[in-house]
Amino acid sequence: MEFLSNPETWVAVAFVLFVGLIVYLKVPGTMGKALDDRAAKIKADLDAAAKLKAEAEAALAKYREATRNADKEAEAIVIEAKAVAEALAAKAEADLAAALARKVETGKAKIAQAEANAIAEVRRIAAEAAVAAAREIIATRLDGAAKDRLIGDTISSVATRLN
Helix, strand or coil, X not given: CHXXXXXXXXXXXXXXXXXXXXXXXXXXXXXXXXXXXXXXHHHHHHHHHHHHHHHHHHHHHXXXXXXXXXXXXXXXXXXXXXXXXXXXHHHHHHHHHHHHHHHHHXXXXXXXXXXXXXXXXXXXXXXXXXXXXXXXXXXXXXXXXXXXXXXXXXXXXXXXXXX
């Protein structure tokens, strides 16, 4: 019985009982299931992380595309605004030139009208002066018979001019 007094024997017996108890209580299956569950959870977390990474990359690509589009749109808006401003400036310049031309023409017309009025006034004054001078000459130099003959000639010339 030396076999029972040997401590190594008791260690071996305790080990066999321990392993038997573990197998009886299905610890390896439970641990395997727990490890499988943990592995499945880790795999699900990795899949979710990969999905989130893909979504983040897609969002980043979309953001970069939107930024490029926004830059292009801003550049197009600036170009269009410059074109509109140039068109407005050209139109304003043309309108100003047309307005100045109208004012010049109006000024020329007013000057021509004033000139025509001045000429008419000078002619009127000259005609009045000529009539007054003729009246004075007729009154001082012609006798009665010559006056009558002159009046008759004038009346007949007016009559022929009116007909």
